[in-house]
Each structure stands twice: as C-alpha cells, then as structure tokens.
Amino acid sequence: MRDDLMFDVAVVGAGPAGLAFTRSLAGAGLTIALIEGQDEAALRDPAFDGREIALTHNSIRLLKSLGAWDRVPAEEISDLREARVLDGGSPFALTFDAGGADRLGVLIPNHLIRRALFEVVEGQSGVTLMAGRRVSSCAVQGAAPRGRVVLDDGATLRAKLIVAADSRFSGVRDQLGVGVEMNRLGRSMMVCRMRHDQAHGHVATEWFDHRQTVALLPVADAQERVSSVVLTLAAPAIADLMRLSPEAFAVEMERRLKGRLTGLELVSERCAYPLATTWSRRFAGEGFALIGDAAVGMHPVTAHGFNLGLRGQDVLAKVLKSARGGDIGAERLLARYERDHRLASWPLYQGTNALVRLFTQETPPARLARAAALRAGQATAPFKRVVKRMLTA
Numbered sequence: 001m002r003d004d005l006m007f008d009v010a011v012v013g014a015g016p017a018g019l020a021f022t023r024s025l026a027g028a029g030l031t032i033a034l035i036e037g038q039d040e041a042a043l044r045d046p047a048f049d050g051r052e053i054a055l056t057h058n059s060i061r062l063l064k065s066l067g068a069w070d071r072v073p074a075e076e077i078s079d080l081r082e083a084r085v086l087d088g089g090s091p092f093a094l095t096f097d098a099g100g101a102d103r104l105g106v107l108i109p110n111h112l113i114r115r116a117l118f119e120v121v122e123g124q125s126g127v128t129l130m131a132g133r134r135v136s137s138c139a140v141q142g143a144a145p146r147g148r149v150v151l152d153d154g155a156t157l158r159a160k161l162i163v164a165a166d167s168r169f170s171g172v173r174d175q176l177g178v179g180v181e182m183n184r185l186g187r188s189m190m191v192c193r194m195r196h197d198q199a200h201g202h203v204a205t206e207w208f209d210h211r212q213t214v215a216l217l218p219v220a221d222a223q224e225r226v227s228s229v230v231l232t233l234a235a236p237a238i239a240d241l242m243r244l245s246p247e248a249f250a251v252e253m254e255r256r257l258k259g260r261l262t263g264l265e266l267v268s269e270r271c272a273y274p275l276a277t278t279w280s281r282r283f284a285g286e287g288f289a290l291i292g293d294a295a296v297g298m299h300p301v302t303a304h305g306f307n308l309g310l311r312g313q314d315v316l317a318k319v320l321k322s323a324r325g326g327d328i329g330a331e332r333l334l335a336r337y338e339r340d341h342r343l344a345s346w347p348l349y350q351g352t353n354a355l356v357r358l359f360t361q362e363t364p365p366a367r368l369a370r371a372a373a374l375r376a377g378q379a380t381a382p383f384k385r386v387v388k389r390m391l392t393a
Contacts, residue, residue: 007033007128008328009320010149010159012135012172014043016110017292017309018165019117022127023066024317030328032127033157035149040131043118050191050271051110052217052228054080054204054303059310060106063113071116072108078220079103081202088210089258107204107217107228110306130155138162138175146287146329160329162288163316168278168297176288179281182297183353184274188238189300190231192270194253197263199224205260206301212256213301213360226267229253230300238272275299279349283341284334289316296345302352312341 009025011018014036022034036043055063063069081103085094098104121127130151138149140162147159164172173180200218207214215230231238231253244252246266254264278297283290291313298305316337320328327333358369 004148004156004158005033006145007031007157007159009033009161009163010035010138010147010157011163011165012036012138012149013165013167013170013292013294014038014118014121014129014131015165015167015292016114016117016306017294017313018163019114019121020062020066020068020310021163021165021291021313021317022121023068023117023124024314025320026124028317028321030126030320033130033149033159034121034127035130035133035135035151035157037134038131040129043129043131044115044122046111046114046118048109048111048269050193050228050269052078052107052191052219053110053113053306054217055106055108056307057105059307062310062314063116066117067120068113068116071119072112076109076112076220078107078218079202080105080107080204080218083204083206086205086207086209088208103202107219135166135172135175138172140176140285140287140329144287144327144329160287160327161320161334164288164290164294165292165313166294168276168293170290170294173280173290173294176285178285178288178290181279181281182276183278184276185299186235187232187275188235188272189275190233190238190241190270190272192229192266193219193226193268194229194250194261195226195263195265195267196261197225198261200227207260208360209258214257215301216261227261229257231256232275235274242270242272277349277353282338283312284316284331284338286331286334287329289334289337291316295341296349298349299352299356301356302348304348304352308345308348311344312337315340 008030010033011022012035014034022032025032081098083096083104134152136150136152140146145158145160147162149157149162164170166172201224202218204218205216213232217228219226219228241249250264250266254262277299280290280295283295292309295312296308298308319333319337323333
C-alpha cells in the first residue's frame with residue numbers, strides 16, 4: 001500500500017483561477033499539489049477556444065504582479081477604447097468611453113492568458129503538477145491535515161486545505177457537500193473570429209436584439225478589420241449554426257447582424273458553450289475554499305467572470321499568507337476570504353442577472369422598460385460613472 005502524499009494545499013483545476021492562485025502563493029513556503037484532468041501538453045500550449053477576455057485595469061495589475069503579463073505577445077493585445085450597448089433596432093446607444101485614460105481595458109485571447117500563467121507556474125518551487133489525473137473523491141474530515149483527495153489512479157493526497165478551481169460545474173464542490181444555486185439557461189454562446197469591411201475602431205458592442213444577443217469585440221489586427229463575434233441563441237439554433245459550411249455561416253451571420261458588419265469571412269474555429277450561472281452557498285469552510293467559477297459562475301454578458309475570479313484568488317492567497325505558519329485550513333481564517341469575496345461578488349452577480357432578464361424578455365412592457373433604461377442611463381452622469389468603474393476598475 002502506498003503512503004499518502006502530503007501537501008499544504010491541494011488545488012483542483014489548472015484553469016486561469018487555479019494557475020493564478022498557485023502563482024500567488026510563490027514564496028509563501030507552502031507545498032502545493034496542482035491537479036488537472038488535461039495533460040501537460042494541453043496546459044503548456046492551450047488550443048484556441050474562441051474566448052476573448054476583457055481585462056480590467058486591476059486584472060492587468062494582477063497579471064503583471066504574477067509575471068504573466070509580459071508573456072502575452074504584445075501584438076495579441078487589443079485596446080478597448082469604447083463600449084456601447086444597443087437594444088433591438090433602435091439607433092440609440094448607451095456608450096462608455098475611456099475619458100481621460102488611454103483605454104477602458106484590453107482584450108486578450110483566453111488561451112494566451114492560460115499559456116502565460118502556466119509558464120510562470122511551471123517549475124515553481126514547492127509545486128507538484130499532477131496533469132492528466134482526475135479526482136475520484138475528496139473530503140474534509142478529522143484533524144489537520146483535514147483534506148483527503150483520492151485520484152483516479154488510486155493515489156491519495158492529504159492536505160491542510162483543498163481549493164476547488166474546477167469550473168462552475170465543480171465536482172469537488174459537490175463532493176464537499178457545498179450547495180449551489182444553478183440556473184441552466186437553455187441557451188448557448190457561440191464565439192468565433194470574423195474579418196469584415198468596416199474598421200472596428202477598438203469599440204466593443206453589446207447588442208440585445210430580438211431573440212438573440214450579439215457581442216462584437218475588437219481583435220488586435222493592423223487594419224482593425226477582425227472582430228470576435230459572440231452570438232447567444234437557444235441551444236438548438238447554435239447547434240445548427242455550428243454545422244454550416246464556413247461560406248454559408250458567413251452569409252447567415254451577415255443576415256443576423258443586419259448590416260452592422262459586412263463582407264464577413266470566418267477566420268477561426270467556431271466554439272460553442274452552454275450557458276449556466278452558478279452561485280455557491282459557501283465559498284469556504286473548515287479545510288476548503290472555492291475560487292473562480294467554482295465559487296461564482298457569472299453570465300458572460302458583462303465580462304465580469306474572469307476578472308472576479310482573478311480578484312478572488314488574490315484575496316484568498318493574501319489571507320493564507322497572513323497566517324504566517326498558522327493553520328491555513330482553519331475556518332476562522334478562511335472566513336475572511338468568504339466575507340470579502342461574497343461582498344465583492346453579490347452585487348455583480350445579481351446585477352448581471354437582472355440585466356440579462358431585462359434585456360432578453362420579449363414582452364412589450366420589457367421592451368419599453370429597457371429602451372427607457374438605456375436613455376436614462378445615458379443621460380445620468382453618476383450612473384455612467386458607477387457602471388464604468390465596475391467595468392474597468
């Protein structure tokens with residue numbers, strides 16, 4: 001019988017949140033097991049997944065502090081200078097510009113952020129990467145080290161703290177008995193890159209059209225004629241679009257965009273993701289913590305999810321480092337992370353869900369309400385300042 005492997009922290013999930021958290025603990029003197037179902041080759045060179053991540057200024061600062069920012073090719077970073085929200089066929093737009101700053105934020109392909117974060121974690125002292133391995137079971141019980149994680153190859157890990165970073169559909173969260181509010185929306189999001197005739201001018205557009213939602217995100221391109229197109233529809237309709245030939249797809253997308261972009265040409269793979277929002281009943285407890293989407297799975301419409309996850313892992317890492325040799329799995333210590341991250345997450349989660357409900361309902365009262373809301377927002381300077389701060393800080 002093999003002896004249990006002993007660690008201070010077992011992190012399950014080597015996505016952006018798990019990688020960033022592992023890097024945030026560099027120099028803290030903690031031994032860390034980083035467990036990920038994907039193999040090491042996929043972590044070292046992640047495939048394009050269609051997602052363009054809108055980073056706030058705080059997220060940029062965090063990536064710089066982790067050493068990951070300079071590992072993203074500069075030519076792949078697209079400035080975001082203006083954002084606008086459109087409703088149906090109305091020509092009116094609620095707009096947010098950079099004001100006196102150079103930009104609202106930036107857009108970076110998700111796979112490049114993942115690659116950069118893996119590069120800074122690879123070889124980090126005290127980290128044992130367990131790639132291509134999955135969690136069969138885990139539990140928190142008894143005295144420290146409280147955590148017990150059994151892998152699919154039979155290896156057993158013991159840790160003072162288990163950190164779940166394994167997506168909004170977290171199996172670790174379920175194993176630990178943490179309840180979750182999950183809303184499966186019955187809709188899917190399709191993302192791809194398309195070349196077009198018009199220059200995007202580094203403007204991001206969120207268009208709540210009738211029965212579809214479209215986001216047009218500026219991609220780094222010398223001629224400013226490539227955008228990430230994000231289309232949200234009922235899941236069967238997205239499946240139909242995914243089956244079209246590239247040529248037929250471009251024709252269909254031009255029809256759906258109603259002249260906003262013309263001369264469309266598909267220049268990347270198409271990727272589709274089912275939409276679900278999640279809110280975990282607890283973010284931490286005796287011997288465990290949840291970060292990233294395992295804690296809060298945001299609707300992508302306001303682009304808060306990645307930034308919120310990056311902020312949350314930073315808070316948890318600082319809490320653990322403040323223990324200074326004490327019990328990092330103590331509920332009393334982890335309660336500080338729980339309070340801080342819930343306070344930061346709750347208004348964004350509820351506000352985003354309310355926005356989605358308002359702008360996706362097709363009843364006449366809802367249409368009137370959102371038209372009025374956009375115009376009131378555009379005319380109310382304090383409101384625009386608050387929203388801009390939420391989007392960029």
